[in-house]
Amino acid sequence: MKRVLITGAGGFVGARLARHLLANPPAVWGGSPALTLTDQYPLPPDLVADARVTAVVGPLGDQAALFSSGFDAVFHLASAVSGECELDFELGLRSNLDGTRILLEGLRQAGNHPTVVFSSSIAVYGPDPGLLMPAVVDEDTLPAPQTSYGTHKLMCEYLIADYTRKGFIDGRSARLMTVAVRPGKPNGAASSFFSGIIREPLAGVEAVCPVDPQTAHPLASPQSTVLSLVGLMTASRDVLKRRLAVTLPAVNVTVAEMLDALERVAGPAVRARVRFAHDARIAGIVANWPRAAKATTATGLLGFPGDPSFDSIIQQYIDDMRLAGHAATALKGMA
Amino acid sequence: MKRVLITGAGGFVGARLARHLLANPPAVWGGSPALTLTDQYPLPPDLVADARVTAVVGPLGDQAALFSSGFDAVFHLASAVSGECELDFELGLRSNLDGTRILLEGLRQAGNHPTVVFSSSIAVYGPDPGLLMPAVVDEDTLPAPQTSYGTHKLMCEYLIADYTRKGFIDGRSARLMTVAVRPGKPNGAASSFFSGIIREPLAGVEAVCPVDPQTAHPLASPQSTVLSLVGLMTASRDVLKRRLAVTLPAVNVTVAEMLDALERVAGPAVRARVRFAHDARIAGIVANWPRAAKATTATGLLGFPGDPSFDSIIQQYIDDMRLAGHAATALKGMA
Numbered sequence: 001m002k003r004v005l006i007t008g009a010g011g012f013v014g015a016r017l018a019r020h021l022l023a024n025p026p027a028v029w030g031g032s033p034a035l036t037l038t039d040q041y042p043l044p045p046d047l048v049a050d051a052r053v054t055a056v057v058g059p060l061g062d063q064a065a066l067f068s069s070g071f072d073a074v075f076h077l078a079s080a081v082s083g084e085c086e087l088d089f090e091l092g093l094r095s096n097l098d099g100t101r102i103l104l105e106g107l108r109q110a111g112n113h114p115t116v117v118f119s120s121s122i123a124v125y126g127p128d129p130g131l132l133m134p135a136v137v138d139e140d141t142l143p144a145p146q147t148s149y150g151t152h153k154l155m156c157e158y159l160i161a162d163y164t165r166k167g168f169i170d171g172r173s174a175r176l177m178t179v180a181v182r183p184g185k186p187n188g189a190a191s192s193f194f195s196g197i198i199r200e201p202l203a204g205v206e207a208v209c210p211v212d213p214q215t216a217h218p219l220a221s222p223q224s225t226v227l228s229l230v231g232l233m234t235a236s237r238d239v240l241k242r243r244l245a246v247t248l249p250a251v252n253v254t255v256a257e258m259l260d261a262l263e264r265v266a267g268p269a270v271r272a273r274v275r276f277a278h279d280a281r282i283a284g285i286v287a288n289w290p291r292a293a294k295a296t297t298a299t300g301l302l303g304f305p306g307d308p309s310f311d312s313i314i315q316q317y318i319d320d321m322r323l324a325g326h327a328a329t330a331l332k333g334m335a
Numbered sequence: 336m337k338r339v340l341i342t343g344a345g346g347f348v349g350a351r352l353a354r355h356l357l358a359n360p361p362a363v364w365g366g367s368p369a370l371t372l373t374d375q376y377p378l379p380p381d382l383v384a385d386a387r388v389t390a391v392v393g394p395l396g397d398q399a400a401l402f403s404s405g406f407d408a409v410f411h412l413a414s415a416v417s418g419e420c421e422l423d424f425e426l427g428l429r430s431n432l433d434g435t436r437i438l439l440e441g442l443r444q445a446g447n448h449p450t451v452v453f454s455s456s457i458a459v460y461g462p463d464p465g466l467l468m469p470a471v472v473d474e475d476t477l478p479a480p481q482t483s484y485g486t487h488k489l490m491c492e493y494l495i496a497d498y499t500r501k502g503f504i505d506g507r508s509a510r511l512m513t514v515a516v517r518p519g520k521p522n523g524a525a526s527s528f529f530s531g532i533i534r535e536p537l538a539g540v541e542a543v544c545p546v547d548p549q550t551a552h553p554l555a556s557p558q559s560t561v562l563s564l565v566g567l568m569t570a571s572r573d574v575l576k577r578r579l580a581v582t583l584p585a586v587n588v589t590v591a592e593m594l595d596a597l598e599r600v601a602g603p604a605v606r607a608r609v610r611f612a613h614d615a616r617i618a619g620i621v622a623n624w625p626r627a628a629k630a631t632t633a634t635g636l637l638g639f640p641g642d643p644s645f646d647s648i649i650q651q652y653i654d655d656m657r658l659a660g661h662a663a664t665a666l667k668g669m670a
Contacts, residue, residue: 089501093436127577141477142475144577145493145497146500148501151496155494158489159486159490161486165481166424242462242479
């Protein structure tokens with residue numbers, strides 16, 4: 001039985017990944033995994049209740065003994081988020097850089113060469129030094145992070161590449177797109193509105209879009225993101241070759257196209273709940289983000305499906321809300 | 336009086352830089368600096384004896400209090416070398432990554448926004464993932480380090496870029512070429528022969544070249560390297576723009592061209608002391624190094640002179656040996 005670890009398993013993507021691995025373990029694993037989930041916050045009750053799951057709650061930095069206990073496969077998703085790291089410089093270094101080093105050292109000490117999928121981010125990209133933002137980013141684009149979060153993610157990518165070159169692990173870094181539609185409430189992230197302008201109107205609530213309708217950005221659904229993480233875990237090194245950081249599939253859309261999709265899926269009354277109020281601070285941050293991404297390796301070589309359209313991303317959110325029994329609140333704005 | 340720190344000041348390049356700054360302080364410093372030199376090994380007596388110098392001997396990791404004492408300018412050259420870091424994985428992490436973090440944190444705590452020149456390396460480059468080595472590398476080349484040394488240098492470049500973006504320091508990373516001709520004995524570095532095939536024949540000793548005569552590599556003289564480090568320290572941020580890592584000027588030569596230059600400068604009898612004996616291990620390592628580098632920013636924008644030719648690099652070594660009174664031993668192979 002494969003011994004699998006997910007860090008940050010209490011998060012939105014982590015918990016979905018855990019449920020997916022329990023329901024649909026990759027064929028090459030030969031059955032359900034023994035799944036260890038760790039997070040600094042309590043884990044979802046449905047996962048804790050599963051007999052195949054071991055739950056470990058506590059800071060990443062305290063788990064050195066756990067990390068060296070001999071996993072076959074590791075999904076490393078734990079991370080302080082972008083906004084937090086900009087406000088608290090030491091938090092980013094401690095959580096995202098030192099936390100990853102403690103994990104990697106534990107895996108090296110264990111000595112059993114696990115496969116490691118690391119959740120890096122599109123935040124590694126930024127305007128080229130002295131130049132403009134490239135129109136489309138992919139793995140051949142020179143990274144130029146404009147946040148501490150993106151800096152630490154990129155540093156960890158290179159560290160993981162070196163642990164891999166040395167034969168301590170088999171590491172693969174996934175550069176995640178902005179994941180939408182996120183359920184729940186708006187958060188402090190500058191990217192929060194990409195989910196908010198879909199989620200709030202569906203719930204019957206007015207949403208404010210702080211950027212121009214022509215603002216473009218690469219997005220991916222939660223399910224596409226989970227499938228990409230699993231695909232990267234099981235991808236053959238012969239196919240990956242020396243590529244160690246992979247840009248995940250994206251739907252490249254403008255805000256105007258997102259709202260057109262919302263109208264197609266949910267009707268004009270829902271769309272009409274979005275109004276524009278320019279916010280210079282947020283627009284300034286977003287202007288330093290890629291406008292589009294190309295998944296050269298993930299789509300071209302590995303065949304990850306990605307999302308067919310932004311319409312399907314909205315539909316996935318609607319289906320999720322219905323399945324979870326939240327239609328009465330989350331979808332009460334739909335006719 | 337400018338308060339200037341050099342780490343790794345006991346090394347070959349560090350000591351030369353210190354002597355240069357004492358003899359020729361940059362005009363913008365308005366006179367001689369108060370120069371603090373630190374190294375884990377004892378510092379050269381001529382530098383320790385200078386009234387303007389404060390010498391601090393000890394490991395980098397023990398100098399947090401020193402680093403936060405309020406420097407205006409820092410040259411961070413201290414580093415375990417490539418070969419050591421490949422043999423001792425933890426040494427590289429501790430010396431080159433953690434050591435740099437302790438320095439940067441000290442400078443941040445001091446709060447006076449020093450200008451920092453970091454000695455990075457051409458070792459950040461390597462064969463593009465899944466592709467071949469680019470024919471010529473420059474700052475727009477995607478880094479792909481193939482050693483722990485190069486990995487940690489690149490991670491530090493990005494960390495320094497983030498400290499700069501946050502306004503804690505004004506950082507500039509210099510990607511140093513292989514510096515030749517190094518005086519002294521051969522060392523364990525795979526690049527050792529680039530100096531050895533010039534130095535040993537000049538001293539009347541036979542030298543073995545472990546690679547093919549058509550092997551190409553970018554080299555720079557010690558003096559050119561020192562001038563570039565000083566030039567980067569005083570370069571205007573308006574000219575550098577957002578460029579934070581700069582590839583230093585190189586003379587791109589093949590081994591055959593190096594030996595032709597040796598014959599021109601020192602005669603055919605000297606050249607005849609080099610014989611070829613292929614070493615698969617060393618040739619394999621060198622095959623992953625850049626064959627040529629282009630100093631787009633350093634030459635094009637900043638106007639660093641670099642070395643005019645490999646002949647002049649050999650002549651610089653000969654002049655250095657004469658000045659130091661070592662001609663009788665170091666040059667006894669010359670007619």
